[in-house]
Amino acid sequence: MTSTILELRGISRSYAIRQGLLGRKVRFRAVDDVSLNVEEGRTLALVGESGSGKSTTGRVALGLEPPDDGTVRFRGAALPEIDSPAWRRIRTQMQMIFQDPLAALDRRLTILEQVREPLDIHDIGPxxxxxxxxxxxxxxxxxGTGHATNLPGQLSGGQRQRAVLARALVMRPALLVCDEPVSALDVSIQAQVVNLLMDIQDRMGLSLLFIxxxxxxxxxxSQRIAVMYLGRIVELGETQAVLSNPLHPYTKALVSAVPVPGRPTHARIVLEGEPPNPAARPSGCAFHPRCPLARSECASDIPQLTVRRDGGAVACHVVASGKVCA
Incomplete structure (x- = not known):
């Protein structure tokens, strides 16, 4: 059996925002009661629209932000308090790859200096x-060594992301949290970086949380996938099973939006409206204002993530009733 390297249990994270220029501050939950496992040597993908809480989940998973509720465990032990000596030690085993490689790099330092820097900070090796x-x-x-003395501005986007990856891997971590690591790259470069990640994962035995x-x-x-909507997990399971036969109406809409050769464009499920304001979260199932199958209970009761016989899990009243979405 595969062991669990990262465990999130019931984590929530909220923020205070001001309504309008001079309005009062209100709190909203960016992540709401999320539970996930990342297994040793495997990849869990976390997907959803912008603003769904994916990046916040990744930061909480690494201990970069504390959860308001719930626990984060790394290899069975609770994460130490942020900025404590124990937390700094464990951070050598947990690293993050950010979306914008240029913003993640110091434009004044050479690539070699930045890849070496974590070793100096944590006093690793002679x-x-x-x-x-x-x-x-x-x-x-x-x-190659020819890029070592370059500044970040002298590299292409794909080369900068490789440099960020080298900096994260130089401490030989066990877990990488990848936050949209290829979305800012051209499609051809995306494939190169993804293939590189998979190759390095195989060689180093890395575990990935891939946002x-x-x-x-x-x-x-990825081998497993978790679909997130407005801070909550709505579907979870093996990647191929979920993408081949999505059950939650939101997952169905996401999958239908992916272009497939030979599939007619009218097969796409177009959702009405935009995701709700997180500070004014709808009652019941947060997806119900956009769901074509919503029923009265969807507006009043929050559906729980229910494990199915195939090992997947779905949070949907319609699916739970047996009336699986067509």
Missing amino acids: TGEREAVALEMLNAVGL SHDLKVVRQI
């Missing part, structure tokens, strides 16, 4: 060997 370790990792991600809205990439890289 001082005289750290540069060689950094160069070895640059080679491992496909950036994305691109289901084509998710199908390629």
Whole structure:
């Protein structure tokens, strides 16, 4: 059996925002009662529209932000308090890849300096060997020594993302949280970076929490998938099973939006309206104002994520009733 490396149990995270220029502050839940497992050596994809709470979940998972409720456990132990010595030690085993590689890099430092920097910060390895370790990792991600002295502005988008990946991997972490790591890249470069991630995962035995809205990439890289809507998980299961036979109406709409050769355009499910304001969350199922199958109970009762016989889980009153969406 595969062991669990990262466990989120009932985590919630809220923020205060001001309504209008001079309005009062209100709190909204960006993440609401989310439970997930990432297994050793495997990839869990977290998908959903912008504003669904995916990135916040990733930051809470790494201990970059504390949850208001719930627990985060890494290899069976609760995450230490943020900025404590124990937290800093464990962060060498948990790293993040951000969406914008240029923003994630210091434009004043060479690529080699930035890949070596984590080794210096955490005092890993003999001082005289750290540069060689950094160069070895640059080679491992496909950036030769010729790029080592370049500044970030002298590299292409794909090369910068490789540099960010090298910096994250130089400490040999066990877990990577990838927050939309290819969305800012051209399609051809996306494929290169995804293939590189999969190759490195295989060689290093990495576990990935892969945050994305691109289901084509998710199908390629992940074994399990969690679909998120307005801070809650609405469907969870094996990637191929969920994408081949989605059950939740929201998941069906996401899957139908992916272009498939030979599939008529009228097969796409077009949702009405925009995602609700998180600060004015609808009662009951948050998806019910946009759902073509919503019933009266959907507006009043929050559906619970219910495990099915196939091992997947869905949070939907319609699915639970046996009237599976067509």
